[in-house]
Structures are given as structure tokens and as C-alpha cells.
Amino acid sequence: MSFEPIGPTPAARAGKIALLVLPFLAGLLCVLLSFVPLSQILFIDVAPAFALMAVYYWAVHRPDVFPPYAVFAVGLLYDLLSAGPLGLWALVYLIVYGLVVSQRTLVVAQTFTVIWVGFLAAALVNGLLGWVLASFYFGQLLSVWGILGQMLATVALFPLFANLFQKLQDWLLVQG
Amino acid sequence: MIDQTNRPALPVRDVSGRVPLIFMVSLAAALLLLGRAETYVVDRARQVVTDLAAPLLELASRPVAAARRVVESTDQYAYVFDENERLRVENADLLEWKERAIQLEAKLARFEALLNVQVDPAISYVTGRVVGDSGGPFVETFIVNVGETHGVESGQAVIDTQGLLGRIVATGPDASRILLLTDLNSRVPVVIESTQVRAILSGDNSSTPRLDFLPPGSAIRAGDRVVTSGHGGLLPPGLPVGLVVDGGEGLYTVRTYSDRTKLDMVRVLQYVFPTEVDTQDPPPIFADGVKADAGSGAPAPAPSTGAAATPQAGGGT
Numbered sequence: 001m002s003f004e005p006i007g008p009t010p011a012a013r014a015g016k017i018a019l020l021v022l023p024f025l026a027g028l029l030c031v032l033l034s035f036v037p038l039s040q041i042l043f044i045d046v047a048p049a050f051a052l053m054a055v056y057y058w059a060v061h062r063p064d065v066f067p068p069y070a071v072f073a074v075g076l077l078y079d080l081l082s083a084g085p086l087g088l089w090a091l092v093y094l095i096v097y098g099l100v101v102s103q104r105t106l107v108v109a110q111t112f113t114v115i116w117v118g119f120l121a122a123a124l125v126n127g128l129l130g131w132v133l134a135s136f137y138f139g140q141l142l143s144v145w146g147i148l149g150q151m152l153a154t155v156a157l158f159p160l161f162a163n164l165f166q167k168l169q170d171w172l173l174v175q176g
Numbered sequence: 177m178i179d180q181t182n183r184p185a186l187p188v189r190d191v192s193g194r195v196p197l198i199f200m201v202s203l204a205a206a207l208l209l210l211g212r213a214e215t216y217v218v219d220r221a222r223q224v225v226t227d228l229a230a231p232l233l234e235l236a237s238r239p240v241a242a243a244r245r246v247v248e249s250t251d252q253y254a255y256v257f258d259e260n261e262r263l264r265v266e267n268a269d270l271l272e273w274k275e276r277a278i279q280l281e282a283k284l285a286r287f288e289a290l291l292n293v294q295v296d297p298a299i300s301y302v303t304g305r306v307v308g309d310s311g312g313p314f315v316e317t318f319i320v321n322v323g324e325t326h327g328v329e330s331g332q333a334v335i336d337t338q339g340l341l342g343r344i345v346a347t348g349p350d351a352s353r354i355l356l357l358t359d360l361n362s363r364v365p366v367v368i369e370s371t372q373v374r375a376i377l378s379g380d381n382s383s384t385p386r387l388d389f390l391p392p393g394s395a396i397r398a399g400d401r402v403v404t405s406g407h408g409g410l411l412p413p414g415l416p417v418g419l420v421v422d423g424g425e426g427l428y429t430v431r432t433y434s435d436r437t438k439l440d441m442v443r444v445l446q447y448v449f450p451t452e453v454d455t456q457d458p459p460p461i462f463a464d465g466v467k468a469d470a471g472s473g474a475p476a477p478a479p480s481t482g483a484a485a486t487p488q489a490g491g492g493t
Contacts, residue, residue, distance in 0.1 A: 037308070067196060072203065087207030090200075094204055138314070142381060146314070
């Protein structure tokens with residue numbers, strides 16, 4: 001697990017700060033990426049939930065560097081930018097994060113396929129929760145196709161982002 | 177929560193980590209409940225965040241737009257001959273229409289002058305680039321990179337090259353948010369052009385918004401043109417919206433002319449309700465006389481119509 005040195009050397013301290021800050025920044029960037037008009041070239045209606053990938057990846061591999069505050073901040077940024085119900089995705093991401101962290105021993109040491117299947121489950125929970133909460137919020141049954149398509153696209157793109165996060169994690173370990 | 181402590185590999189930190197998690201979950205739930213009130217603070221926070229994110233999004237949207245143009249242009253190369261042939265035919269057709277339009281325009285100008293019609297004021301506009309996608313499955317809003325400094329205000333209509341797209345719902349100094357016609361919260365007064373039947377176009381998060389409050393038994397057919405009615409004074413009348421689609425069981429939806437999947441540049445119309453305009457634009461030939469009147473003082477509309485009527489009487493004979 002995590003044995004980052006808490007030494008007094010400035011380099012080690014900088015490494016520790018980077019370890020805490022960079023995954024969080026990556027999460028925020030993922031939120032921003034959701035708002036880049038990618039739908040114009042990806043031929044999908046709703047942009048994939050890149051932030052969910054970050055939440056899941058760090059919840060599985062290093063929950064200590066992606067604490068609940070970070071999950072909340074990422075979800076809240078998504079809510080603020082999307083003009084949807086404030087707190088919706090913050091709440092959903094936190095619940096998904098809690099579930100994943102509690103079950104992470106099932107997938108953490110397994111092959112990538114198992115982690116991917118775990119992500120599929122997390123995305124389904126995420127989609128269902130989001131849909132139920134939003135339906136309650138707006139007081140009507142919303143169409144499920146939007147969120148279903150979004151979750152499918154998110155699951156399909158997960159390997160690419162997991163790879164990027166893996167690189168970041170490796171690099172941080174070397175630095176720390 | 178308690179059974180986790182039995183697991184061998186979990187360090188103590190993970191268990192103590194639940195406290196912040198529970199705190200954060202409660203905070204998010206509280207926000208969700210409080211946010212329903214849509215207070216000023218919430219709106220303000222949204223706008224500040226949007227304004228901060230807009231430059232980053234604009235930077236990121238450029239390569240996407242460039243990539244899309246490359247894809248489109250390769251598409252066009254494949255069909256360049258077909259396209260050319262089609263355009264020739266269309267051009268011949270349009271030239272005929274142009275002839276008719278010029279004749280009708282002249283006729284209309286003469287009638288308007290004869291009848292002393294108050295001409296609708298010209299609508300100025302500002303063009304911006306869509307930099308932010310809707311980014312969520314339950315909301316249909318876009319971020320556009322023009323804001324208060326460019327004269328954009330809440331309520332102004334936004335059109336793309338084909339027709340009405342939505343309206344501005346929030347503005348910051350340099351970025352604004354467009355509420356699309358398809359959003360759950362969008363309600364736009366429209367009129368079916370052929371029959372002048374009025375209705376409200378309600379978004380429902382599907383790609384085809386619904387026509388609500390149609391008078392019972394109104395003669396409405398699939399394929400009828402739908403335009404904004406201008407009722408309520410927020411949107412200018414006559415903006416093309418879309419075509420009626422028959423959804424069956426008395427339900428009619430509208431396929432919008434605007435295409436939300438191909439947005440690049442959009443136009444924000446700075447429409448002002450005619451009664452709030454000091455001077456209304458007369459036909460151009462009388463512009464000189466009116467300018468003199470407008471410069472002299474406040475009661476502009478009355479002198480301008482007078483000025484319009486007198487010379488036209490001479491011109492008409």
C-alpha cells in the first residue's frame with residue numbers, strides 16, 4: 001500500500017504535496033473535459049462522465065490520496081458548471097465512492113478486466129442513483145436514454161483514462 | 177460500516193476516513209435540498225465558476241472544432257461533384273425566388289408606408305462561439321463565450337444558422353449560459369405559421385420538444401412550420417423554430433431547425449420590445465427626416481410616422 005516517506009527533506013515534502021494535489025487536479029480536469037464539446041466528434045449526445053472515472057480509479061487504487069473532500073469538490077464543480085440540481089452529482093459520486101472504497105478489496109489486486117467490470121457496476125449504480133434523484137428533484141419521470149448512453153460511453157472509454165491515471169500514479173510513486 | 181474493521185488489510189486510517197465521507201454526503205444532500213430554492217448565492221456561484229472555466233473551455237474547444245472541420249471537409253471532398261450539381265439546381269431555384277422577393281419587398285414597403293405601419297425596430301446581435309457542452313444527462317444548456325461586456329442579457333434569444341436554439345438564462349462578464357429549447361425548463365410561446373394557432377413549446381429533455389396548450393380541435397398537421405409568436409415580449413416574433421411532428425394520440429412535437437450536435441458559432445439577438453424603443457427604424461429612404469426629429473427630443477415615434485407618411489404620399493402618385 002502507501003508508504004510515502006514523510007521525511008523532512010524538501011523533495012519528499014514536495015512529493016507528498018504532489019501526491020495529494022495532482023490526483024485532485026486530474027479529477028477537476030476530468031470535469032472540465034466533460035464540458036468540452038466532444039459530442040461534435042464522438043457522435044454521442046451526452047459527454048461521458050469523465051469525473052466518475054477519476055472517482056472510481058482513485059477509490060480503488062489510492063483512496064488516501066483522493067479523500068471525500070476531493071470527491072465532493074469534483075461533484076460540486078460538475079453541478080455548478082452543468083446548471084443542473086446543485087449537489088446532485090456531488091451526492092451521487094460520494095455514495096459511489098463510499099461503496100467502491102468499501103468493496104475495493106474485491107478488485108484492487110485483480111486483473112484490469114475485473115477492475116473494468118467493477119467500473120461497469122459502479123457506472124450502473126451511478127446512473128441509477130442519478131436518475132432516481134433527478135426524477136425526484138424535477139418531480140417527473142425523466143427519460144433514461146440520456147443517462148444510459150452516457151454511462152455506456154463512460155464505461156467504453158474507461159480503459160483509456162485508467163491507463164492515464166496509472167501513469168500519473170506511477171510517476172507520483174517515483175516522485176514520492 | 178462496522179464490518180469493515182474485520183477485514184485484515186484495512187489500516188485504521190480507512191475506518192476513520194468514513195467520518196469525512198458521512199459528513200460530505202450529508203453536506204451534498206443538504207445542498208440538493210436547499211438548492212431547489214435557486215437562491216441568489218447559488219446563481220452567483222454558478223456564474224463565477226462558469227466565467228472562470230470559460231477561457232479554459234474555449235482553449236479546449238478549439239482543437240475539437242478544428243478536428244470536426246477536418247472530418248467535415250474530408251466528407252465534403254467525397255461528395256464534391258454531387259454537391260456541386262445539387263447547388264447549381266438550388267441556385268437556379270433561388271434566383272427565381274430572389275426575383276419574387278425583390279418584387280414583394282418593394283410592394284410591402286409601399287403598403288407599409290401607405291398604411292402608416294409601425295416598422296419593427298431592427299434587431300442587433302452579437303456572435304459567439306459555443307465553448308461548453310451540456311455536460312450532463314438531465315440538463316440541456318450550453319456555455320457561449322460572450323457576456324455582459326458584449327451586451328448579452330438574460331432572456332435574449334439565441335439562434336444558429338437554421339433557427340431558434342434557445343435563450344440566455346445567465347450572464348457573466350465574459351460568458352453566458354444558453355437554455356436550449358429541449359431543456360426540461362424551457363417554455364417558449366410559438367405559433368403554427370399556416371393556421372396562426374398558438375401554443376407553448378415545452379422542452380422535455382428529448383430531442384423533440386412538445387407543443388402544449390394547443391386549442392382543442394385545432395387544425396394542425398405534421399410538417400407545419402412553427403415560429404416564435406413574440407407573446408410575452410421576450411423573444412422577437414417570427415423566428416423559425418421547427419417543423420411539427422405528429423406524435424399520435426393528440427400529441428404534437430417539433431423537430432427543431434437548429435441542430436444542437438453541430439454548434440459552433442451562434443448569434444445572440446439583442447431584441448428590445450418595440451414599446452421600449454425610442455425611435456423606430458423607418459424605411460431607409462426617409463431616414464434623413466427622422467434623424468432630425470430624433471435629435472430634437474423625446475417624443476420620437478409620432479414625428480417619425482408623420483415624416484414617413486408625407487413623402488410617401490408624394491412618392492406613391
